[in-house]
Amino acid sequence: MYNFKNDYAEGAHPSILERLTQTNLVQQPGYGEDKYGLQAKQIIKEKLGNKWASIHFVSGGTQANLLVIASLLRPHEAVISASSGHIFTNEAGAIEAIGHKVISVPTTDGKLTTADMESTLQSYSLKPHVVKPRLVYISNTTEMGTVYSKNELRDLYAQCKANDLLLFLDGARLGHALMAPGSDLLLEDVSRFTDVFYLGATKNGGLIGEAIIFNHQAIGSEFEYIMKQKGALLAKGRLLGIQFLCLFEGDLYMKLAQHANLMASKIAQAIEAEGYSFLTRPQSNQLFPIFPMPLIDQLLEKYQFYIWQQVDQNQAVVRLITSWATPEKIVDALIQDILRYKQ
Amino acid sequence: MYNFKNDYAEGAHPSILERLTQTNLVQQPGYGEDKYGLQAKQIIKEKLGNKWASIHFVSGGTQANLLVIASLLRPHEAVISASSGHIFTNEAGAIEAIGHKVISVPTTDGKLTTADMESTLQSYSLKPHVVKPRLVYISNTTEMGTVYSKNELRDLYAQCKANDLLLFLDGARLGHALMAPGSDLLLEDVSRFTDVFYLGATKNGGLIGEAIIFNHQAIGSEFEYIMKQKGALLAKGRLLGIQFLCLFEGDLYMKLAQHANLMASKIAQAIEAEGYSFLTRPQSNQLFPIFPMPLIDQLLEKYQFYIWQQVDQNQAVVRLITSWATPEKIVDALIQDILRYKQ
Amino acid sequence: MYNFKNDYAEGAHPSILERLTQTNLVQQPGYGEDKYGLQAKQIIKEKLGNKWASIHFVSGGTQANLLVIASLLRPHEAVISASSGHIFTNEAGAIEAIGHKVISVPTTDGKLTTADMESTLQSYSLKPHVVKPRLVYISNTTEMGTVYSKNELRDLYAQCKANDLLLFLDGARLGHALMAPGSDLLLEDVSRFTDVFYLGATKNGGLIGEAIIFNHQAIGSEFEYIMKQKGALLAKGRLLGIQFLCLFEGDLYMKLAQHANLMASKIAQAIEAEGYSFLTRPQSNQLFPIFPMPLIDQLLEKYQFYIWQQVDQNQAVVRLITSWATPEKIVDALIQDILRYKQ
């Protein structure tokens, strides 16, 4: 049974384990002061082309989200998110637990638009009876596998600035977004058109780890205090430092995302060729094809994946995820199994 | 300019001020131990017909809501509310600020149904990635002026018990609900078919004050600690005790609500007779008629009220609220002004 | 049994009840926008001689403390307080409940010194493993009945500014401090030498109420949101507005405190003349004499007061509090009962 349920079913890219082994007995300072991490941060800053960036490594996406938001908002301030946003749906109330409301906005494709924001701001104007929107949370890739173009991100950011809002991009799968076929968004753009974002390693070749990046000096100060307070400052920060060094000293991070996208794209093309449609247009390593139930049943005998939502009695949306570790041989087998199905 | 915007524009029923004056120099213990409050609690318990009830007086509705919810939920537990619920829309994130998500459910009339709850529970089943629904919050009267029947409340409560959910009723306008023409719901029913609720005085003749009632011993223990911690335990608790004694030793509380309802009903009948419709059926002291814009403009020259929502270019829903203090003479004048309008 | 346990055993100064009655049926906007409150704020600002002050009325001291601190601190920031400070000892963890540590400093008289602050700052320097001290909380009068001189307050404030700390003064009994015999501290000084403070009415003639004053524009913005969120924004804000108007339009507030101090002073002089000593020097309306146990037993037959702490088998410190309402006749009787005791 091969697992297409998620992109965190394996360990780490082998080069990471090798590097952990090579450096294992070199004594290093704790709590993020190890030389590997310091070097990795320097390299990432250069890739961002942003000398004002400040970078912090933490262990996972929910943790990154709650730390960033805790550090930025006053008690009465709230977050705007697509209703499919991870912080709204799948983090067990992490943001509310640090005191902030997440205002949800329905979307069809997981992407917030400037029009969404406009109408949300209008709905939250009865000061001081409502919460005050202060931060906009977007995911790229989104939870629906879609991606933001450079223009879309720039426009959202411009609107945020016009309304004194902070823009925070959840990049648990940012590699996949940047390497999406046809994407015109560069890593430097993300650093220019958001206030804060992160680069996820957990879902792109690391054991654990997200690199949080504050893009300017007006925010992010004293962030280590918040990290320590929430239990996110690892004593052996080297575990994170070494991973990010490995992923970013060359182009490993982007290559791994590219592989995942390529595997997904191959599957998507075969599905389209067979005449099936999708819930959202395939753009990255998450696919949401609509399949007849008997096909789903056949596939479930050999593969693991989620039935995302029922369309009707005869069809359902399923979610297929590929990763840096997905072998092309398995992808080919899956495609064969789809093609073999007779309607 | 007479104010139909809300039911808290005046001070208190005169008998309350008289009683405060009469008792002013009698020394009393602080923090809820005054004899007036103890007596008021005893009287309310008798009216509830519930010897297990425990009662606490606090100063307002938002405070009551956050205290009750803070005392009952563990960190990962959440509240279900209609999307028109006061805690979801108009309390500046009070519930999120104590750490809990409010799951909102769209309704047409502000009332939660058993079907709403069923589907909400299904949506929140992916343990432990989602919050755990644990408490259902309803308002009676609702924020749309509607009221729950005895059967509706009993059914909701039965479903809560079947799903290990607590039912909490916001009774900021519970007097108006109980005295609504045609209502079959009694105060005793509220104590039987909810876990906790409150009786609001702020909007029904008091200066400030809500009486929180836990209906059984399994909940509500050590509530004074929570009150003290959130700044809700008044040093001069007598201020609350005396008011509730005044309102409940006879039938003043119900009479004041009845007056407000009667005034609203008189207005509603005139509006209906003129052929206007309503956003929600008039049942209590809040009316949501749909008026042509020119009528609204004329009325706004003599009365204050909210334009609730625009229907189209020519019409809008307005909100008219009456109170214990609304003089019938003003009501008659308003009706005349509505009748005078020529379409 | 006359109650010397506290200064909140009675209702309010009669003129307050009269004013509430006179204005009772005048319709007013809610939530702090009533004309009485607006006028009271203007008057207080003039008395402070500080045009930058912003003023908010809330219902009690614990509420005032938690609101101010919630509005000013980021999550990792902490409060420094004397270990006798009300927020450290007697508010059921109100400050911790909004997320902040209270660092306690032992003192003999309830007053923080610049030396205390210096050593505390040194103890909290291991960034980011410790909390970051950001706000200094002092009470005046203190919980031991002592008062700060003008120089003491100015020096503390200078040290706060030198260390980027905010100074917050709990003025639940500020009237008593300002009217303490020999005090050189003026109301204007408090507005110059603190960042934020409050003037308490609950313990000085009001039913409920504290007037929070932010002394400059850099802090206190959007405070109404915080008030609403914590349940402190009264729908009928007029209840607070009318009281503060009554207390501050003339010199009632200061006169009431002066009476309480005078009654205490009379008792203190008699106690001293009899040769008894005190835990802290009598300065305001709280006295802490050390009495032999038999005298305490005799007095407890006629008066209520707290045994504060046992000195040894034969003696204990007791706490006697006078108020705006304490009749001189009762004070004279108490003195006689003390004099009558034969050792």
Next chain:
Amino acid sequence: MYNFKNDYAEGAHPSILERLTQTNLVQQPGYGEDKYGLQAKQIIKEKLGNKWASIHFVSGGTQANLLVIASLLRPHEAVISASSGHIFTNEAGAIEAIGHKVISVPTTDGKLTTADMESTLQSYSLKPHVVKPRLVYISNTTEMGTVYSKNELRDLYAQCKANDLLLFLDGARLGHALMAPGSDLLLEDVSRFTDVFYLGATKNGGLIGEAIIFNHQAIGSEFEYIMKQKGALLAKGRLLGIQFLCLFEGDLYMKLAQHANLMASKIAQAIEAEGYSFLTRPQSNQLFPIFPMPLIDQLLEKYQFYIWQQVDQNQAVVRLITSWATPEKIVDALIQDILRYKQ
């Protein structure tokens, strides 16, 4: 420069890295459902001799502390800790940030006694004005390197049960405590005489990781929700599962702690033989010798360690920590450098 500052300067025991490498590409479920972790939990339960235990792996000590406490306390409940306790001194207000006061108790050796608890409970009796003590936090080994005997732990637990208090043991260095020379405390005893504790791997051979153990079914329910909410539920839980399997399938965990203790003991004996004294009696892998300043200066040329506190102008307490990775050769060199010092 060899680092005796802490026990987390290296990576992990090599067998852990080997196991991570061997299992790297085996697909596993996420979020703590991997087979390695399930097996590790089963093995630990057997070693505890406690079939009711429930076990959860998290990434660090501060995280473990805040998760356990968040899951167990109601808002008004507080923690009792020695004033040297890690949660009181070195976690950036983590416990206050989740809403709870930490009541600190001064000790000479970092250990809480039943007498300490008795007096603390007496000080916190003025319900509801104070917080309610509900959980006792102890560390073993303590932050002073001392250890609890079996009798001491049993007595503390009995007193907790008599007072309806929960006992929580921070076991960041529990291996070192259990393997301390002369210790009569067994792992099974810890499971019998506490309500909840953890076994730390970060400071005893792991990359990251603490195994939280709830000892009975009355507590710890729905803990995964809390873990998810606080960002502690790793997507790749296998990283923790594999480490704990490695450490506990044989006796590696205890052997590593034993090595650290042995190295410390060798140093301690040499120091004692030279006539130096200690702040606390050497018992585990943390030593607090009192050295003359010139010796300290000489040692700092070759070794890193903390000057813990100044005794007088001529002497200071230093802290020396050994670990599973400390080579005996370095220990011998350090000893020679101490012996070589001429006063």
